[in-house]
Amino acid sequence: MELNPVFARRLYLALLVEYTERPNVPRLIEQTGWPRRTIQDVLKALPSIGIELSFIQDGRRHNDGYYTLSDWGPFDLEWIKAREPDLLAALAS
Secondary structure (H helix, E strand, O other): OOOOHHHHHHHHHHHHHHHOOOOOHHHHHHHHOOOHHHHHHHHHHHHHHOOEEEEEEOOOOOOOEEEEEEEOOOOOHHHHHHOHHHHHHHHHO
């Protein structure tokens, strides 16, 4: 299956948010190796494909906290998990 890399990046980051303990931008950068701006742009774009996420404030500074997914929208989480290798392959091309 050939996936668009932009679409694959969004689904893959959503998957990381779902399965990472207290996912925040620094932790997602560490996991992906992507630049901060890329992570921020992808997180901001998730609602445009129907994936709802929230930022949970957990600290004194306004950016202390983590993300949580509240709704996968039109996507089936099990389908996405099963296609993680396809997502990674699309990102590598």
